[in-house]
Amino acid sequence: MNVSILGGGSWGTTLAQVLTDNGNNVLIRDINKDFINKINNNHLHPFFDLIIPESIKATDSLEETLDFSDVIVLCVPTKVTRSVLNECNKLIKTPKLFINVSKGIEPSTSKRVSEIVDEEISEKNRSGYVVLSGPSHAEEVILRKVTSLVAASNDDSKAKFVQELFNNEKYLRVYTSDDVIGVETGGAMKNAIAIVSGVASGMGLGENARAFLITRGIKEIVSIVVALGGKMETAYGLAGIGDLIVTASSMNSRNFQCGLNLGKGMSVEEAIHAVTQNVEGIRAIEAGYEIGKKYNVELPIINAAYQVVNGSNNAKEALHNLLSRSLKSEKYW
Numbered sequence: 001m002n003v004s005i006l007g008g009g010s011w012g013t014t015l016a017q018v019l020t021d022n023g024n025n026v027l028i029r030d031i032n033k034d035f036i037n038k039i040n041n042n043h044l045h046p047f048f049d050l051i052i053p054e055s056i057k058a059t060d061s062l063e064e065t066l067d068f069s070d071v072i073v074l075c076v077p078t079k080v081t082r083s084v085l086n087e088c089n090k091l092i093k094t095p096k097l098f099i100n101v102s103k104g105i106e107p108s109t110s111k112r113v114s115e116i117v118d119e120e121i122s123e124k125n126r127s128g129y130v131v132l133s134g135p136s137h138a139e140e141v142i143l144r145k146v147t148s149l150v151a152a153s154n155d156d157s158k159a160k161f162v163q164e165l166f167n168n169e170k171y172l173r174v175y176t177s178d179d180v181i182g183v184e185t186g187g188a189m190k191n192a193i194a195i196v197s198g199v200a201s202g203m204g205l206g207e208n209a210r211a212f213l214i215t216r217g218i219k220e221i222v223s224i225v226v227a228l229g230g231k232m233e234t235a236y237g238l239a240g241i242g243d244l245i246v247t248a249s250s251m252n253s254r255n256f257q258c259g260l261n262l263g264k265g266m267s268v269e270e271a272i273h274a275v276t277q278n279v280e281g282i283r284a285i286e287a288g289y290e291i292g293k294k295y296n297v298e299l300p301i302i303n304a305a306y307q308v309v310n311g312s313n314n315a316k317e318a319l320h321n322l323l324s325r326s327l328k329s330e331k332y333w
């Protein structure tokens with residue numbers, strides 16, 4: 001079948017290879033002319049300079065990409081999702097199934113991608129929504145290394161459709177879920193804790209400190225997921241703990257790297273700039289802080305990270321505030 005991908009960066013082009021391996025035809029839309037040329041003329045992945053299947057094509061035309069298929073994979077950074085969808089809504093001719101693979105929360109509104117799709121795509125233009133997330137570095141999937149993902153939808157038949165579309169018996173195992181809120185929120189909030197983990201490493205703290213912050217950070221992710229109406233078990237699954245394990249200690253993670261820079265004393269702007277790619281975890285920290293206040297959820301690690309991100313405390317002071325809180329028993333719920 002034909003599948004369209006909006007956003008041909010690290011992840012979008014990698015998923016194009018997965019879909020091609022599974023016998024589908026893929027058209028990618030990107031705004032970066034160099035990426036389009038690399039894909040069309042050299043059959044190269046734009047980020048990893050690895051050969052990708054010749055049948056993968058790219059274009060800068062949104063209309064052509066929307067006309068190509070009724071299955072649309074959304075793989076642009078969350079901060080531009082609304083504007084891209086707004087443009088899509090004006091060009092769509094037949095109802096589309098939206099598969100969101102980006103992980104993030106919209107800056108300024110703290111909305112999840114499913115909420116943005118609901119707001120920007122008229123009902124007549126959409127046939128369903130699925131979020132596909134989990135522990136997956138593009139750097140490994142492009143090499144066809146064994147990976148797992150979870151496809152969540154309010155419509156079980158759509159989740160199963162996406163499971164079969166992406167599952168590959170050689171290297172990609174896809175599970176289904178009915179918890180869109182949990183999968184979207186877990187995928188976004190693990191980036192916040194990945195930054196915290198990076199900060200700890202950047203400050204020169206040891207493995208003990210990182211294990212402490214990641215483990216207690218998982219509890220905070222669970223609290224946020226549940227406060228927003230998601231399920232606790234989703235946060236303990238692939239889209240929560242799973243994704244945190246793969247992100248919170250890997251130099252492949254731009255969020256971990258950004259945290260590392262912050263821990264070494266860089267400003268937020270310098271830390272993001274040094275990573276060069278989009279860092280969604282900074283926004284996740286801000287959103288987590290706001291959610292904590294709104295729903296009265298105790299989030300000491302996210303709050304400490306927020307102090308560093310908004311510049312009110314440096315990492316050392318934020319750590320001191322965290323460690324000097326009143327003593328507690330270890331509860332996970």
Ligand SMILES: NC(=O)c1ccc[n+]([C@@H]2O[C@H](COP(=O)([O-])OP(=O)(O)OC[C@H]3O[C@@H](n4cnc5c(N)ncnc54)[C@H](O)[C@@H]3O)[C@@H](O)[C@H]2O)c1
Pocket residue numbers: 006007008009010011012029030031032035047075076077078080084101102103104136137138139277278280
């Ligand atoms: N890289 C990974 O390993 C990975 C894995 C799983 C999920 N994700 C998620 O996928 C999303 C994309 O990540 P990525 O790593 O591919 O990022 P990326 O920066 O490599 O790619 C994003 C692409 O979107 C394009 N783009 C930017 N603004 C656009 C616009 N207005 N219209 C159309 N295209 C636009 C860019 O040109 C770029 O090619 C993120 O939310 C990320 O969390 C990434």
